[in-house]
Amino acid sequence: MLKIGSHVSFSDKGLLTATKEAVSYGSGTFMIYTGAPQNTRRKPIEDLYIPQGKELMAANGIGEIVVHAPYIVNLGSYKEDTYRLAVDFLQEEIRRTHQIGVKNIVLHPGAYTDKDAEYGIARIAEGLNEVLEATKETDVNIALETMAGKGTEIGRSFEELAQIIERVHLNNRLTVCMDTCHIHDAGYDIVGDVDGVLRKFDELVGLDRIAVVHVNDSKNPVGAGKDRHAPIGSGWIGYEGIAGVVGHELLKDKPFILETPWIGKTESSERPMYEAEIAMLRGDAADRFGGEFLEDVERIHYFFDKVGIEPRLYVLNTWELIKSDAKARKADPREPMERLYDMLMEQRVLSGDYSEEAINQRLLGFLAGREWLDSL
Incomplete structure (x- = not known):
């Protein structure tokens, strides 16, 4: 059965709250941040209702889920305090992910800001080497996310991801999170040539490294480098383009995670379309x-x-x-x-x-x- 779900909140009663929300959408998997994605404040692990959440997951046939690191983590920064925060926090977040029982934590590789791409790639690899070495007691992988190409972010091309992986010693613990909106915005034609895109990824990085796929339509044309998600079918990729990725033979065993925007006429009426998107893509x-x-x-x-x-x-x-x-x-x-x-x-x-x-x-x-x- 297709493992498709959504990004869900992780507050109040932690994993239990997140699982209840995921179940309400009909999810077969889901993705969480272990706290607010904009900061590094985190509750103690014992306050996250992990046993209760896992019990509810099992009752609803949910097995594999995913953690996402907060956006504030930037391993590509030349500023020592920013880089140090990223390395130290990511180590703790990996240990937290391990305690929850999750195998992959998704990470935006980082941005080089005032330097250049070559510096950013080397800096990110340096940080990953330190983080992975310090967390060898866990079996958690870092899933580097494919990025859209806005600003100075690294990961906008498969080549950049490959260069990072090549420089990391324990790269058996590096996986990839492929994002449909991001690779579309970065210039990969998943609408007209999804087979060619996956073939190119396999040649440069390896399809076996894909651990999770983020499923999002895009508000911008291919190659725009913008990164603005749209509900499935209401963007430039379109329903058929998304369905071509979700239903692709080479990706059939991956967990698919929706990060589509909430929509509504007013803030109080904004709702995610996850339930309909999941049901439509799953065919039920x-x-x-x-x-x-x-x-x-x-x-x-x-x-x-x-x-x-x-x-x-x-x-x-x-x-x-x-x-x-x-x-x-x-x-x-x-x-x-x-x-x-x-x-x-x-x-x-x-x-x-x-x-x-x-x-x-x-x-x-x-x-x-x-x-x-x-x-x-």
Whole structure:
């Protein structure tokens, strides 16, 4: 069965809270930060409800999960205090990950800031050597994440990851987290040539190093180097592009983690689309939501067909408009899903008394296209 889940919060009762949230989305796996991703403050391990969380995981058939290191960790920094914080904290986070019972901790490799890429690669390798040497008593791997190419971050190319791995002595404990939005934004054509992208990765790094895949659509065209995630089907990659990665034979045993943004008209109504995204990619949307869900998606198709809106073309044209025309962007900054939602509400297309979340879930079904609907 496809192991697909989402990034979930890790607060209050730690692993127990995280597992309950993951279960509510129908997750088969999930990813956690052991505290806030923006800082290094952490609760004692005994306060994380680990036994209770594992018991609930087992009851719901959830086995392998993933930890993500906080964004503040930067092994590529030339500033000694920043570098030292990264090395020392990462050692403790690996030990914490080991105590939770997780095998892979995802890490943004780092940024070279005022130096250059060559310096950044060497500095990151230096830090990884120190961290891995100090944590030999654990079996935790560091999963270097593929990056989008914004700023001075390292990991925007498979070559950069390979260069880091080559310089690390204990590189048997280095794995990779492949992010669909990031590699798309870095210039890899996973929509038109996913086989070629995976072949290139295998030649340079090795497919056996992929430990986890982050599943995100992108608000930017291929090669933009921006790193802005979009709900599945509402970005430049599209549902079919994402499904081509998630369903690829060479990746079938990997855990897939959604990091798609929460959406909603107001802050109080913002909700993640994880439940619908998981069900659609896993192929059990009808079982999860009932036949009425598919009937509503068909109704949405019928409405937009009448007004001449084809989902894929509409999404791409809308992103082109709001990216290339400053005046248009200022006058109407709404993203594709929000514009489509407003049309549905104005015309009262759906007769049910649905929440904003339920309508957006059905819109995701529409954005997946006719082929997805007809395949069910």
